[in-house]
Amino acid sequence: xxxxxxxxxxxxxxxxxxxxxxxxxxxxxxxxxxxxxxxxxxxxxxxxxxxxxxxxxxxxxxxxxxxxxxxxxxxxxxxxxxxxxxxxxxxxxxxxxxxxxxxxxxxxxxxxxxxxxxxxxxxxxxxxxxxxxxxxxxxxxxxxxxxxxxxxxxxxxxxxxxxxxxxxxxxxxxxxxxxxxxxxxxxxxxxxxxxxxxxxxxxxxxxxxxxxxxxxxxxxxxxxxxxxxxxxxxxxxxxxxxxxxxxxxxxxxxxxxxxxxxxxxxxxxxxxxxxxxxxxxxxxxxxxxxxxxxxxxxxxxxxxxxxxxxxxxxxxxxxxxxxxxxxxxxxxxxxxxxxxxxxxxxxxxxxxxxxxxx
Amino acid sequence: xxxxxxxxxxxxxxxxxxxxxxxxxxxxxxxxxxxxxxxxxxxxxxxxxxxxxxxxxxxxxxxxxxxxxxxxxxxxxxxxxxxxxxxxxxxxxxxxxxxxxxxxxxxxxxxxxxxxxxxxxxxxxxxxxxxxxxxxxxxxxxxxxxxxxxxxxxxxxxxxxxxxxxxxxxxxxxxxxxxxxxxxxxxxxxxxxxxxxxxxxxxxxxxxxxxxxxxxxxxxxxxxxxxxxxxxxxxxxxxxxxxxxxxxxxxxxxxxxxxxxxxxxxxxxxxxxxxxxxxxxxxxxxxxxxxxxxxxxxxxxxxxxxxxxxxxxxxxxxxxxxxxxxxxxxxxxxxxxxxxxxxxxxxxxxxxxxxxxxxxxxxxxxxxxxxxxxxxxxxxxxxxxxxxxxxxxxxxxxxxxxxxxxxxxxxxxxxxxxxxxxxxxxxxxxxxxxxxxxxxxxxxxxxxxxxxxxxxxxxxxxxxxxxx
Numbered sequence: 001x002x003x004x005x006x007x008x009x010x011x012x013x014x015x016x017x018x019x020x021x022x023x024x025x026x027x028x029x030x031x032x033x034x035x036x037x038x039x040x041x042x043x044x045x046x047x048x049x050x051x052x053x054x055x056x057x058x059x060x061x062x063x064x065x066x067x068x069x070x071x072x073x074x075x076x077x078x079x080x081x082x083x084x085x086x087x088x089x090x091x092x093x094x095x096x097x098x099x100x101x102x103x104x105x106x107x108x109x110x111x112x113x114x115x116x117x118x119x120x121x122x123x124x125x126x127x128x129x130x131x132x133x134x135x136x137x138x139x140x141x142x143x144x145x146x147x148x149x150x151x152x153x154x155x156x157x158x159x160x161x162x163x164x165x166x167x168x169x170x171x172x173x174x175x176x177x178x179x180x181x182x183x184x185x186x187x188x189x190x191x192x193x194x195x196x197x198x199x200x201x202x203x204x205x206x207x208x209x210x211x212x213x214x215x216x217x218x219x220x221x222x223x224x225x226x227x228x229x230x231x232x233x234x235x236x237x238x239x240x241x242x243x244x245x246x247x248x249x250x251x252x253x254x255x256x257x258x259x260x261x262x263x264x265x266x267x268x269x270x271x272x273x274x275x276x277x278x279x280x281x282x283x284x285x286x287x288x289x290x291x292x293x294x295x296x297x298x299x300x301x302x303x304x305x306x307x308x309x310x311x312x313x314x315x316x317x318x319x320x321x322x323x324x325x326x327x328x329x330x331x332x333x334x335x336x337x338x339x340x341x342x343x344x345x346x347x348x349x350x351x352x353x354x355x356x357x358x
Numbered sequence: 359x360x361x362x363x364x365x366x367x368x369x370x371x372x373x374x375x376x377x378x379x380x381x382x383x384x385x386x387x388x389x390x391x392x393x394x395x396x397x398x399x400x401x402x403x404x405x406x407x408x409x410x411x412x413x414x415x416x417x418x419x420x421x422x423x424x425x426x427x428x429x430x431x432x433x434x435x436x437x438x439x440x441x442x443x444x445x446x447x448x449x450x451x452x453x454x455x456x457x458x459x460x461x462x463x464x465x466x467x468x469x470x471x472x473x474x475x476x477x478x479x480x481x482x483x484x485x486x487x488x489x490x491x492x493x494x495x496x497x498x499x500x501x502x503x504x505x506x507x508x509x510x511x512x513x514x515x516x517x518x519x520x521x522x523x524x525x526x527x528x529x530x531x532x533x534x535x536x537x538x539x540x541x542x543x544x545x546x547x548x549x550x551x552x553x554x555x556x557x558x559x560x561x562x563x564x565x566x567x568x569x570x571x572x573x574x575x576x577x578x579x580x581x582x583x584x585x586x587x588x589x590x591x592x593x594x595x596x597x598x599x600x601x602x603x604x605x606x607x608x609x610x611x612x613x614x615x616x617x618x619x620x621x622x623x624x625x626x627x628x629x630x631x632x633x634x635x636x637x638x639x640x641x642x643x644x645x646x647x648x649x650x651x652x653x654x655x656x657x658x659x660x661x662x663x664x665x666x667x668x669x670x671x672x673x674x675x676x677x678x679x680x681x682x683x684x685x686x687x688x689x690x691x692x693x694x695x696x697x698x699x700x701x702x703x704x705x706x707x708x709x710x711x712x713x714x715x716x717x718x719x720x721x722x723x724x725x726x727x728x729x730x731x732x733x734x735x736x737x738x739x740x741x742x743x744x745x746x747x748x749x750x751x752x753x754x755x756x757x758x759x760x761x762x763x764x765x766x767x768x769x770x771x772x773x774x775x776x777x778x779x780x781x782x783x784x785x786x787x788x789x790x791x792x793x794x795x796x797x798x799x800x801x802x803x804x805x806x807x808x809x810x811x812x813x814x815x816x817x818x819x820x821x822x823x824x825x826x
Contacts, residue, residue: 143451174417212416221420221437233422233435234451266424 048112052308055115060103061093062160062168063111067184067214068092069167074210075188083197090165092187102187107179109274110172116277116308117224118158120254134231134253147231151256154224171223173270178215185211228259229269236263242294249300257297264291267339275339276301281312281320287339288324289332295324368434368449372400372409379444384452388427405436409445412438423449426638430454481560482569486512486532489569512570516543516553528555535559535567539616551576556616576716611655619648658786664793671797672714675821678752679703681715682741685722689730697736700726709743711750711818713798718818721794721802722752724787725814729756732812749800750820755813761806769804791816 068091072084088094096102134155136148157169172180189207193200220226240260248257258276259269265287276284281302288298299321305311312320338346370381376399378389385405386396394401400409404423412419419438424431435450481490488510512518518526531538537558545551557572626641663669686702693700703709711718729739737757744751761769770792773785792802799819806812 174411174415174419177417178415215415215417216440219418219420221418226420229422230420230435233433236433237453263422268421 047310049119049306049308049310051119052112052116055119056112058160058162058164059115059118059158059168060096060108060111061090061164062166063170063172063180064093064096064184065090065165066167066170067181068188070170070214070217071181071185071188071207071210074213075206077213078202078206078209079197083195084192086195087191091191092184093165095187095191096183102183104179104183107176107183109278110176110270113270113274113277114158114172114224116305117255117273118155119307120304121155121252122159122307134248134251134256136231136235141234144231144234147227147234150222151224151227151231154222154227155255158224171226172220173223173225174218174220177218177220181211181214224255225259225270225273228255229262231256232259232263232269235260242296246294246296246300249297252304254301254304257293257301261287261291261293265333265336265340267336271339277305277308281316285320285324285327286332286335289327289329290336292329295321298324368452370400370405370447370449371444372447373444374413374442376400376406376409381447385447385449388425388432391427405447408436408438409447412440412445416440427454478574479571480557480574481571482512484567484569486570488512488515513546515546516555517546517549518543528557531557532559532570537620538572539620558620611651615648615652615655619645619652622648660786660790664790664797669797671717671794673712673798674714676711676713676715676718676818678709678711678718678750678816678818679707679743681718681722682743682752684719685726686741688723689726692727693730693739696730696733698730698733698739699737700730700739700741702741703743707743709745709750709752710821712821713800713818717794717798718816721791721816722754724791725754725802725816728787729754729758729812729814732756732758734758745820746817748820749817752816752818753813754816755811757811760808760810761804761812762808766804766806770802 068089072087075084134148134152136144154171157171160166160168170177170180185207189203192207193203197203198206221230245257245260255269255273258273261267262269262272265272272287275287284301284305285298288301299317302311302317302320311317338349341349368382368384370385371379373379378386378394378397378400381389381396385402388402388405389396389398389400392401392403400406402425404425408419408421408423417440419436421436423434423436425434426432431454433451433453433455437448437450439446439448479490480488483489516528518529520526528538528541528543531541537556539556541555542552543555545553554575555572557570560568560571622641622645626638626645683702683705686700690700726739726741733739733756739757740753740755742753742755744753770788772789788802795802795816795818800817803815803817804812805815
């Protein structure tokens with residue numbers, strides 16, 4: 001077993017070098033990240049459920065372990081096969097647990113959405129009656145049937161609630177995968193450096209090459225978000241009736257529902273999922289209405305969201321449900337316009353503060 | 359109507375510097391529509407962004423993409439695979455949805471309708487000779503109500519003399535093939551009549567100048583028998599006809615609004631390049647809102663004019679049946695959008711009356727426009743002419759929600775909208791229409807009950823035909 005300490009005390013540390021900060025860029029701005037973390041603690045904002053906190057940890061740990069395994073395998077081309085045997089498995093997650101600020105706010109938020117979706121689609125969610133697979137068996141187009149099946153398989157992997165340390169396929173969208181691989185690589189490099197198995201410069205080069213190798217093998221279309229977006233894209237020309245949409249909601253296929261909302265509103269599926277999981281009932285109302293979804297989909301989604309955060313009471317839900325049609329589709333589309341802005345502009349508005357956007 | 363076209367996989371190779379190394383025809387066509395060269399940097403914004411992201415992250419990106427094509431929206435599933443020397447783009451499920459032509463037509467027709475009450479349409483050829491001038495114009499432009507023969511030079515009809523600065527804004531715009539808005543010129547034959555002119559240059563498919571199309575509106579009416587004011591064609595003297603408030607409105611609002619509308623129309627028609635459909639729709643919304651504001655400006659200018667104690671209108675022989683048919687024609691497209699049928703008097707019907715043609719048409723456009731606006735879909739609007747005593751009557755009957763008896767007089771008051779909070783209308787139309795009708799010796803009455811539709815009756819002095 002390794003004597004590597006997850007506390008990073010006494011070991012080799014890039015940040016201990018006087019010029020390290022200049023080399024590796026400025027510290028991450030944690031303002032937004034802190035705001036997101038606040039939701040885990042007492043305050044006025046809705047509280048995340050214990051189930052979501054546990055499931056988010058499971059997803060981060062599983063995906064990070066998966067990335068770590070891939071990086072170690074890629075490093076094998078640069079170092080002796082046995083040189084890394086002394087490192088404990090899952091060491092990157094261990095470091096992150098004790099240094100949680102190392103994960104970026106965006107990546108953390110993505111994992112929370114991903115974990116929330118896995119809970120929404122879970123058989124334990126009493127708001128729905130999950131049937132496991134997204135079925136378009138009777139569709140005439142092979143591509144639709146294949147995408148539906150691939151989505152079911154991807155989501156099945158997400159629902160794995162097993163051992164926290166067990167690897168989980170890191171099928172993240174490209175931006176998040178990029179962040180995950182490099183934070184994992186950095187932690188791994190910190191752990192390897194004190195072992196003196198190779199010169200410092202060579203280690204940096206090897207870890208860089210390993211990271212590039214892992215990223216090059218990534219195909220975001222194989223992930224659940226990618227498959228949901230593809231299926232929604234393929235279904236765009238179909239006249240999916242309200243009955244089918246309501247059936248999708250009742251069966252707990254929320255990721256596909258959110259992807260259909262995104263497709264109809266010309267938005268990104270991860271953005272829509274994030275807005276619904278992180279936002280208010282009003283946000284979900286706007287998105288579902290803008291996509292002209294039947295009210296039952298909205299109601300079932302609100303009920304299911306109770307699995308991941310404390311939400312509206314039954315009475316409030318009734319009022320929200322009754323008011324669903326009061327907003328026109330055009331009005332809702334106008335209100336969701338900010339979501340269609342580029343991420344850079346939205347982040348700029350966020351940095352300026354709530355309510356500062358026009 | 360939307361047409362969907364699906365074709366197979368499409369490929370392109372983009373260099374690390376963003377230049378197109380190779381590409382299949384559909385991507386090259388999009389590139390050309392975006393204004394790029396076949397071997398230049400990829401200019402299709404959505405695909406270029408995808409390629410940049412793949413290069414930056416060094417990860418295969420696979421996402422839905424929606425791009426604006428030439429008269430169509432294109433939805434596709436794009437995969438961008440990074441390589442050492444660039445990005446390989448593979449497009450699956452390319453679907454084109456043609457939408458723009460319908461969009462263009464509706465905007466064009468909406469523009470025609472919106473501008474109908476403001477003045478007369480005209481069009482010239484590339485030599486600035488009139489090829490079209492709306493029939494209503496000759497009486498105002500020429501002595502003796504002679505028809506305006508085609509081929510008349512623009513300068514033979516309008517004075518384009520130098521102003522105080524030695525130049526002429528209309529001439530300068532025409533020389534530079536630019537639009538002009540709300541410039542003033544007097545009639546060559548009837549110099550006492552000053553017109554407000556707006557025009558847009560026309561170009562043929564090869565981009566060659568093909569003439570101008572525009573509007574001409576009489577700034578001040580000449581009252582029959584009244585002494586003619588001496589006017590010069592300079593803008594300053596033309597503006598002196600207007601009361602202060604109306605002049606300020608015109609100067610402050612009309613010109614910028616005209617430019618907003620023209621630019622929004624240009625954007626929505628995508629004449630400068632492809633655009634995502636929702637952005638084009640926003641531009642259409644801006645143009646419609648601009649036209650609504652322009653109508654309000656017109657109403658307020660009219661209000662200023664008719665509230666003056668010495669306000670007078672021309673008294674000429676007009677045909678109310680003809681005016682009804684023209685109003686029905688002008689509002690036919692707006693009615694068709696709601697599947698409303700306007701039943702106008704037959705082509706052989708005639709009802710001579712005394713009044714001013716332009717003002718009578720303005721009243722009818724207002725009454726028929728209200729009938730269309732407040733009628734449910736698939737309804738019918740009837741226009742009937744009749745003689746009641748010594749008055750000629752034109753009836754506009756609709757199948758709308760009707761008007762309560764207590765509201766029937768109130769609705770003719772200024773800014774009265776009977777509690778409606780929709781964005782359409784200024785609440786001035788009926789007030790202005792009744793004032794105009796009364797200035798012509800007539801009136802407007804309404805007969806309605808809630809749920810029973812409404813029946814507006816415009817009466818003007820009847821002029822029995824000479825044959826009778």
